[in-house]
Amino acid sequence: MATVPQAQGAISPGPVPLTGTRRRIARITAVLNGRFLFSLIILVLILVFGFLGPTIFNRPDALVTVGGLYDSPSATAWLGTDNFGRDVFTQLMYGTQTSLIIGLLAGLVATLIGVFIGTIAGYVGGWLEEALMAITNVVITIPSIVILILLSIAINNRSIVTMGIIIGITSWPWTARAVRAQASSLRTRDHVEIARLSGASTLSLIFWEILPFMLSYVVMAFVLQLSSGILTEATLSMLGLGPSGSVSLGIMLQWALLWESVRTGAWWAFVPPTLFLTLIAFSLLLLQASIDEIFNPRLRRS
Amino acid sequence: MSKFGRYMLTKVLWFLFAFAVALLFNFLLIRLIPGNPVDTMMARMSSSGSATSEAQQKIYAAYIAEFGLDKPLWQQFLVYLGNLAHGDLGASFSQYPTPVGNLISQSLPWTIALQLPAILIGWIVGNVLGVLTAYRKGLLDKIIFPVSLFISNMPFYCLSILLLYLFAVVLRILPAVGGYGFDQVPNWSWTFIGSAAQHYILPFLSLVIIFIGGQAIGMRAMSIYELDADYVRYSSSLGVRQGRVIRYIFRNAMLPQVTGLALSIGGLVSGALITEIVFSYPGIGTLLFSAIRTQDYPVVQGITLIIMLAVLFANFLVEIAYGFIDPRIRATTTGER
Numbered sequence: 226m227a228t229v230p231q232a233q234g235a236i237s238p239g240p241v242p243l244t245g246t247r248r249r250i251a252r253i254t255a256v257l258n259g260r261f262l263f264s265l266i267i268l269v270l271i272l273v274f275g276f277l278g279p280t281i282f283n284r285p286d287a288l289v290t291v292g293g294l295y296d297s298p299s300a301t302a303w304l305g306t307d308n309f310g311r312d313v314f315t316q317l318m319y320g321t322q323t324s325l326i327i328g329l330l331a332g333l334v335a336t337l338i339g340v341f342i343g344t345i346a347g348y349v350g351g352w353l354e355e356a357l358m359a360i361t362n363v364v365i366t367i368p369s370i371v372i373l374i375l376l377s378i379a380i381n382n383r384s385i386v387t388m389g390i391i392i393g394i395t396s397w398p399w400t401a402r403a404v405r406a407q408a409s410s411l412r413t414r415d416h417v418e419i420a421r422l423s424g425a426s427t428l429s430l431i432f433w434e435i436l437p438f439m440l441s442y443v444v445m446a447f448v449l450q451l452s453s454g455i456l457t458e459a460t461l462s463m464l465g466l467g468p469s470g471s472v473s474l475g476i477m478l479q480w481a482l483l484w485e486s487v488r489t490g491a492w493w494a495f496v497p498p499t500l501f502l503t504l505i506a507f508s509l510l511l512l513q514a515s516i517d518e519i520f521n522p523r524l525r526r527s
Numbered sequence: 528m529s530k531f532g533r534y535m536l537t538k539v540l541w542f543l544f545a546f547a548v549a550l551l552f553n554f555l556l557i558r559l560i561p562g563n564p565v566d567t568m569m570a571r572m573s574s575s576g577s578a579t580s581e582a583q584q585k586i587y588a589a590y591i592a593e594f595g596l597d598k599p600l601w602q603q604f605l606v607y608l609g610n611l612a613h614g615d616l617g618a619s620f621s622q623y624p625t626p627v628g629n630l631i632s633q634s635l636p637w638t639i640a641l642q643l644p645a646i647l648i649g650w651i652v653g654n655v656l657g658v659l660t661a662y663r664k665g666l667l668d669k670i671i672f673p674v675s676l677f678i679s680n681m682p683f684y685c686l687s688i689l690l691l692y693l694f695a696v697v698l699r700i701l702p703a704v705g706g707y708g709f710d711q712v713p714n715w716s717w718t719f720i721g722s723a724a725q726h727y728i729l730p731f732l733s734l735v736i737i738f739i740g741g742q743a744i745g746m747r748a749m750s751i752y753e754l755d756a757d758y759v760r761y762s763s764s765l766g767v768r769q770g771r772v773i774r775y776i777f778r779n780a781m782l783p784q785v786t787g788l789a790l791s792i793g794g795l796v797s798g799a800l801i802t803e804i805v806f807s808y809p810g811i812g813t814l815l816f817s818a819i820r821t822q823d824y825p826v827v828q829g830i831t832l833i834i835m836l837a838v839l840f841a842n843f844l845v846e847i848a849y850g851f852i853d854p855r856i857r858a859t860t861t862g863e864r
Contacts, residue, residue, distance in 0.1 A: 366545045367552070368838045370797050371831040375556035378819070378827060456682050463684060463801050465819045478688070482805060487692050488703050495692070499685040510680045 261519070264511035271505060275321035287311065287319040287472045294484075295491040305493035307477070308484035316472045317497045323473040324455050324505070327389045331454030334393025336447045339400025344431055344439075346401070347408025358405065361398045369395040373457065377466035388461070388468045392454050400446045407439045414438075441520040445513050452509035459502055474498040534850050542843045549835045554607050557824050558600070565590040586623065616832070617825040621818070627829040630814060635796070635833070637706055638803065638810035642795040645731055649738030650788050656739065657746025658777050661754060662769075672747065679740025684801040687733040691805060694729055702726050706809040730806045734799060738791075745787065749780035786845050793841020797834045 279285065292306040299305070304313035346357040372395050380387060411417060417434045425434070436443075455474075461467055462475025463482065477498040481487065486494035565587060591597060598606070610617065616627035653675075660671050678686070695703035707713065708722040753759065753776045762772055791798070796811055803812030811830055818826035 362541075363545050363548055366542070366839055366842050367549045368794065368797060368834055370800075371549070371834050372552060372556075374815075374819075374827065374831055375552060378824070379556045379559035381560065459682060459684070460801055463804060464816060478684070482688075487688060487805075488696060490692075490696050492692065495688055499688050503681045503685050506680050506682060507677055510676065514676075 259515070260511050261515035264508040264515065267504065267508040268512065271321060271501070271508075272325065275318055275325050278318035279315070279322075282314075282318070284312070284315040284318065287316045295486060295489065295494060297491075298493050304497055305491070307494050308480055308486065313477075313493055313497060316477055317474075317501065320472045320474045320477050320498060321501055321505075323385055323468065323471050324458055324475065324502075326385055327392065327458045327468070327473065328451045328455035330386065330389025331392035331396065331457070332447050332451035334390055335397040335450040335454070336400055336443065338394065338397035339446065339450075340404050340436075340439075340443055342397070343401040343404025344408045344435060347405040348412055348427075348431055348435055350409070350412070354405070354409075357401075361401045361405075364395075365398040365402075369457075370460070373461055374464065374466065377461055383467070383469050385468045385471055385473075388458060389454070392457050392461075393450075396450060396453060396457070400443075400450065403442060403446060404439060407442055408435055411435050411438055441516060445516050448509055448513040448516070452506050452513075455505055456502070474502050478502075531850065535847065538843065538846050538850070542839055542846075546835075546839055549839065550608070550611075550832075551604075553828055553831055553835070554604050557828055558603075560824075611832075616829040619818075619826050620823040621821040621826075622823075627825050630826060631811070631829050631833060634809060634811045634814045637808060638796060638799060638812070641727070641730055641803070641808065641810060642734065642799050643792070645734035645738060646788070646791045646795065646798075649735045650742055650784075650791070653739040653742025654746045654777075654781075654784055657743040658750050658773055658780070660743065661747045661750035662773050662776065671743070675740035675743045677740075679737055679744055681737065683733060683737040684805055686737060687730065687802045687805040690729050690733045701729050704807045726806075726808075730799070730802050730808050733802055733805075742784070742787070746780060746784060749783060750776050753780050786849075789841050789845045789848070790838075793838045796830075796837050 288311060290310045291312050292302055292310045294306075294308055294310060296302060296306040296310065302312050302314065304317065307313055307316065342357050342361065346354040346361075373391060376391050376395075377383060380391070383391075412435075417430065420430055420434045458467065458473060459475030459478065462473055463479045465479065467473055467476045467479065475498075478495060481491075481495035481498070484494075486492075614628065616631070618624045619627055619630055622630070656671060656675070691703060694701045702708070702722075702725055706723060706726050707719060708726075713719065756779070759772060759776065762775065799808075799810065800812035800815060802808070803810045804816045807813060811833070815827065815830045817823070818830070
């Protein structure tokens with residue numbers, strides 16, 4: 226999918242050597258003030274809107290009819306109504322919530338599988354690495370959208386959780402590849418050798434000597450997976466394969482397109498989900514880039 | 528040469544394997560649908576009253592035989608493979624008995640005509656912009672980089688929807704629906720070509736803009752790494768002209784971008800699915816959308832197969848090309864890891 230080259234671009238060589246706590250703090254605060262905080266604030270606002278909004282504005286049901294076909298925005302329906310006369314503002318809150326949950330689940334599943342496979346392959350090496358990477362390569366070559374379309378058709382009743390999981394299990398290979406490369410280069414570092422010589426078990430080695438040093442990459446990979454999970458959900462929903470019986474940003478767009486809101490000029494039905502998807506994707510990318518800048522001094526401009 | 532031959536052989540075997548796995552998925556997943564697909568389709572037919580019960584029974588029997596649904600699964604798979612080997616993708620459910628192959632070959636040219644120019648132009652423009660922004664840090668980088676970051680990260684269907692609304696609905700300067708006017712029939716007359724060109728602008732723009740942004744960002748990142756390389760410092764300190772240094776960087780940062788181009792062309796069929804739906808463009812995306820809505824599983828399967836074939840083939844070509852270009856890869860496949 227479209228996000229793949231970005232995921233590749235995010236992988237930059239070598240963890241940062243730790244040079245003096247004070248310099249690190251100075252460096253982190255320098256970045257924190259700018260893009261990092263900006264993207265974080267947008268994301269928190271979106272999270273609050275999606276998860277607390279329905280309570281704050283007292284809108285318990287996104288699927289209740291409150292007006293006619295595409296009523297324009299008014300004092301009661303702030304963003305007008307959709308094709309079935311349902312309140313768009315309410316849908317936007319629930320839709321954001323659904324999209325975020327699916328994205329988070331997909332990101333979590335993909336990152337967990339990717340880190341698990343990548344660390345084992347990179348650290349253990351040998352035939353296990355060959356086998357795991359062979360599987361990864363097969364999964365990478367088969368386009369995930371195809372598997373997602375076929376799976377979604379096969380699973381007739383798709384809950385939000387199902388959507389998150391199927392998106393997650395089709396998008397882990399890039400993470401696995403990146404993590405394997407990291408783990409493989411970390412394996413020969415001094416601190417790992419020392420821990421190994423002092424008799425630490427493989428499991429504790431991986432947990433205490435390998436994983437902490439890859440943390441920034443894992444976090445970045447998670448952010449990218451989260452973002453692409455949300456967009457993938459929207460793509461599937463617009464193909465008519467979204468979560469059944471719920472509202473997501475993609476499903477709002479699908480309704481808007483099916484019922485010709487764009488061509489009839491009912492902008493309130495399609496502009497809000499469009500803007501929210503763009504905003505979420507953009508702030509997640511910004512967040513990822515700023516994390517990258519914090520941990521990778523080569524990328525910072527003086 | 529024998530080493531290289533072995534490299535080619537492993538790659539060929541490798542992609543045959545990936546293709547077999549893909550085929551298996553394509554075959555199995557559709558059959559996981561509760562009940563059997565023929566029942567689903569018959570239920571739809573009888574509810575719409577489009578066929579008499581006699582005709583229905585005939586069609587039902589024909590389907591069961593065609594899919595071999597009365598046979599065990601592994602035999603069904605062999606039948607499926609056998610049909611594929613003859614280029615037979617089965618018949619459409621919703622437009623029975625039109626062969627799926629016909630439907631796809633009607634839609635595919637539209638998709639290719641839309642995507643191929645968008646990818647090529649976007650690739651060239653994006654890469655040039657990427658090198659320039661990386662090299663001339665100042666103003667260019669401050670404006671173009673954030674703009675392309677924003678645009679390329681905009682989900683492409685969002686841009687499609689906004690462009691459609693702005694140019695076709697608000698300003699009314701471009702048509703809003705389809706690949707050509709409603710009053711037209713596809714032919715090679717000038718009026719038809721003119722109409723098709725008008726309908727082409729918006730979907731093309733929404734694809735090419737995103738693609739330029741994505742390429743520019745990738746190329747900028749690659750070039751920034753190259754800028755740190757010794758040869759850049761050395762040639763700059765020797766007083767080599769700026770333009771020539773940019774050319775050096777360009778050539779070195781290019782290899783991954785060439786891969787990206789090949790993979791984009793491979794992903795061409797699936798790349799514009801939603802854009803086509805937004806504009807009701809008569810390509811693969813619109814066909815897939817209606818197939819999903821009408822539960823026309825043979826058409827869905829045919830399209831997913833085409834998408835997979837294109838992607839696998841592009842991946843294969845990239846691997847082979849890398850084998851030629853990069854001797855290190857040849858060495859790693861034959862030596863130790």
